Amino acid sequence: MKSSADRILDYALGRHFSMEPTIDLSERIAQRWAEGEGGSLQPDELQALGSSTKPKAIRGGHRTGLGHWRGWILAAACLLLLWAAAALLPTAPRLVSDPGPAQPRPWQVQLSEPIDLYRGPESKALRSSTILAGDTLFMAETSPELSLGAGLTLTARGPALFSIERLHGALQIAPLAGELTLAGQPGLAWALNGVALSFEAPSRLSLQLAGSFSPAPRDWTPSGVLAFLREEREADQALLLMLTSGQLGRGIGDNANLLGTGEELILVGGEVLSEEVWRRAQGLIRDIAPSGPGDMVAANYWSPERAREQSQQFAEMIAEEPALWGVLGAALRGRARQGVLNPRFAMALLDLLIYGEEPRAREQARSLWMTDPAAFNPRQVVAMASFGYFEFQRELEAQWALAGEQDWEGLPYAIYAGMEGDARGEQLLDHALRNPEERTLASGEFGLAALALESLGESGAWDLVQDPFEAAFEAALLAGELTRAQQVVLQVEALAALRREPGGKAWVQIFRLATGPLPTKEFSDESSASLRQRLDLALGG
Amino acid sequence: MSKQSTHQVEQFVKCHQGSVRGFLSFMGCGRDRLDDLVQDVFLSFLAANFEDRGEKATRAFLRRIARNLYLKALERERRQPKMLNPELLESAWVEFESDDAGDGYLDALRVCLGGLRGRALEVLRLRYAESIQLIPLAARLGLSESGVKSILVRTKGKLRDCVDRRVGA
Numbered sequence A: 001m002k003s004s005a006d007r008i009l010d011y012a013l014g015r016h017f018s019m020e021p022t023i024d025l026s027e028r029i030a031q032r033w034a035e036g037e038g039g040s041l042q043p044d045e046l047q048a049l050g051s052s053t054k055p056k057a058i059r060g061g062h063r064t065g066l067g068h069w070r071g072w073i074l075a076a077a078c079l080l081l082l083w084a085a086a087a088l089l090p091t092a093p094r095l096v097s098d099p100g101p102a103q104p105r106p107w108q109v110q111l112s113e114p115i116d117l118y119r120g121p122e123s124k125a126l127r128s129s130t131i132l133a134g135d136t137l138f139m140a141e142t143s144p145e146l147s148l149g150a151g152l153t154l155t156a157r158g159p160a161l162f163s164i165e166r167l168h169g170a171l172q173i174a175p176l177a178g179e180l181t182l183a184g185q186p187g188l189a190w191a192l193n194g195v196a197l198s199f200e201a202p203s204r205l206s207l208q209l210a211g212s213f214s215p216a217p218r219d220w221t222p223s224g225v226l227a228f229l230r231e232e233r234e235a236d237q238a239l240l241l242m243l244t245s246g247q248l249g250r251g252i253g254d255n256a257n258l259l260g261t262g263e264e265l266i267l268v269g270g271e272v273l274s275e276e277v278w279r280r281a282q283g284l285i286r287d288i289a290p291s292g293p294g295d296m297v298a299a300n301y302w303s304p305e306r307a308r309e310q311s312q313q314f315a316e317m318i319a320e321e322p323a324l325w326g327v328l329g330a331a332l333r334g335r336a337r338q339g340v341l342n343p344r345f346a347m348a349l350l351d352l353l354i355y356g357e358e359p360r361a362r363e364q365a366r367s368l369w370m371t372d373p374a375a376f377n378p379r380q381v382v383a384m385a386s387f388g389y390f391e392f393q394r395e396l397e398a399q400w401a402l403a404g405e406q407d408w409e410g411l412p413y414a415i416y417a418g419m420e421g422d423a424r425g426e427q428l429l430d431h432a433l434r435n436p437e438e439r440t441l442a443s444g445e446f447g448l449a450a451l452a453l454e455s456l457g458e459s460g461a462w463d464l465v466q467d468p469f470e471a472a473f474e475a476a477l478l479a480g481e482l483t484r485a486q487q488v489v490l491q492v493e494a495l496a497a498l499r500r501e502p503g504g505k506a507w508v509q510i511f512r513l514a515t516g517p518l519p520t521k522e523f524s525d526e527s528s529a530s531l532r533q534r535l536d537l538a539l540g541g
Numbered sequence B: 001m002s003k004q005s006t007h008q009v010e011q012f013v014k015c016h017q018g019s020v021r022g023f024l025s026f027m028g029c030g031r032d033r034l035d036d037l038v039q040d041v042f043l044s045f046l047a048a049n050f051e052d053r054g055e056k057a058t059r060a061f062l063r064r065i066a067r068n069l070y071l072k073a074l075e076r077e078r079r080q081p082k083m084l085n086p087e088l089l090e091s092a093w094v095e096f097e098s099d100d101a102g103d104g105y106l107d108a109l110r111v112c113l114g115g116l117r118g119r120a121l122e123v124l125r126l127r128y129a130e131s132i133q134l135i136p137l138a139a140r141l142g143l144s145e146s147g148v149k150s151i152l153v154r155t156k157g158k159l160r161d162c163v164d165r166r167v168g169a
Helices: A004-017 A026-034 A043-049 A065-088 A222-231 A235-245 A247-251 A263-273 A275-288 A304-319 A324-338 A343-355 A359-371 A378-386 A390-402 A408-419 A423-434 A438-442 A445-455 A461-478 A482-500 A508-515 A526-538 B006-027 B031-047 B055-076 B086-097 B103-114 B118-129 B134-141 B145-168
Strands: A107-111 A128-131 A136-139 A152-166 A169-182 A196-201 A204-208
Touching: A004 B006, A004 B086, A004 B103, A004 B118, A004 B145, A026 B006, A026 B031, A043 B031, A043 B055, A324 A359, A343 A359, A343 A378, A359 A378, A359 A390, A378 A390, A378 A408, A378 A508, A390 A408, A390 B118, A390 B145, A408 A423, A408 A445, A423 A445, A423 A461, A438 A461, A445 A461, A445 A482, A461 A482, A461 A526, A482 A526, B006 B031, B006 B055, B006 B086, B031 B055, B055 B086, B103 B145, B118 B134, B118 B145, B134 B145
Parallel strands: A152 A204
Antiparallel strands: A107 A128, A107 A152, A136 A196, A152 A169, A196 A204
């Protein structure tokens, strides 16, 4: 279903491109009105729609006795027809906006817990209320946990279908006639923060647990949580759910506001792996939130560098237990579905998943594509396409068709196409080479553009990259930024290696070089030997 | 509008027919029935003896009638409306129309379309100006259907962002 913004754009595009002249109906309408015609809505319908005064039972500009009776006869005939249709089709669906009489209210919610439910963000709290068809009730985010052990009673005054949906599959679907009380199981608290109770129609009620639905450990100390994880079946999933709901955050030190960041992933890895990793994860939390709850994870916290660092730490942990790639994928997708996936963290993590050596990691990236394609940048799309994933190749094809000749965003696609022998991007590649902006240079695309052009037959392309790289190296040395200088050298070395042995997918590593931590493996090459020598000198080697 | 002369009715319709027509199109009303519904909306409005409470209230009442008539037409045909919550749609429409009958949005769209080139623009033109469906459109451009769909989605995403920036600026 399209969003209202999409529909507006569709409408506006239709209007913009439409060649059809608009017919002026004013004369025709005035004429029909003058001849005594009225619209097809009945007076009571018009009044129900908000006519401030009593609508004219007799329609038309010139009233006649005939017009008067004709109107009533038509109205009576319509009513008879409607009645007959209703009798013949008792189950015909009614439109929500049909201005018919109000439907009986079939649902009664009785809250036996002192928790506030709202009809809408600005309405008053309900403690016991009758629910209209189509109503959705909200629980305030600040509400305490609703313990279903204490009970939430839903009463139906007629046969209906009651369903509970939870994050991971249906929990319960039961026919309901009469009263149903949701009750927790002994020893388990049910976290329902952020829940939306949705009453869709008289014949169907669904309770959607939007955020979380998880058993929780009784002991919130780290050792208690760990014991719980070791004992519980599907402990990793339970932990994920707890983290998603913020319970674990509260349990380990009032850090509920960690929701929406990437720490939970680190915690998941830490939890299931070892106490050592768990301690590291705790350290991370203390690092972020040294003084208790509050606005602890500001947007600025997730700088690109910090996101890389965090995702790298996570990758190191998960490398010890590759089976957790699946847990990571589930967590990423879950957060993406909820719209709380931090884009910087996601981008950094995707770099690791895609540019690394682990095929299972790439599979997780691929599965995220189905949920949240917006999380991917062009380089990641290109890299995934180069690994042969058809959906990314399709996306690449579409994006490449969209890219303009001077469109920097299209550069990765032009590189890919150029290396595949497609010369359509030649102009863009040439443009990139002759405009070595800092961004392009650092991203690895600059050098790759040279290689792509060279593979298209531009023999002098490689020479064009020498000076900008040299200049960037000098500038980094002068500024004392040795890491940046090292990155330049590594780029040149990697590019030179790729130039010696073209083909394959090794060039994806150039992107990795530009986005991830510096690799320990170095590419020795004569063309960068002098840079390497000077770098070693600068590093004191 | 009480005791309207033919001239007054004509002027009133001239003033509001664009908005009513647009709103019905936006709701999903096809061209085949659009003119009939627009006429019905105005005739119903005139019959309602609506007390003039200003432009805003008049437009809102016209929209209510239009929405109701459109939904009734669908109901007669036993068709489910393919629409979001009608209230949400209407509020999106009101925001679009703003005080300038949507001209601000359309102007921004025109500028943003000016930034498009090549295949993206061609796909949009064929889809919206010539109303070509995806499969024949893909065949015409030598692309796959999913390729065309991707182009449309991405282009419209870019346009939406561009228009939002311009309208919000």
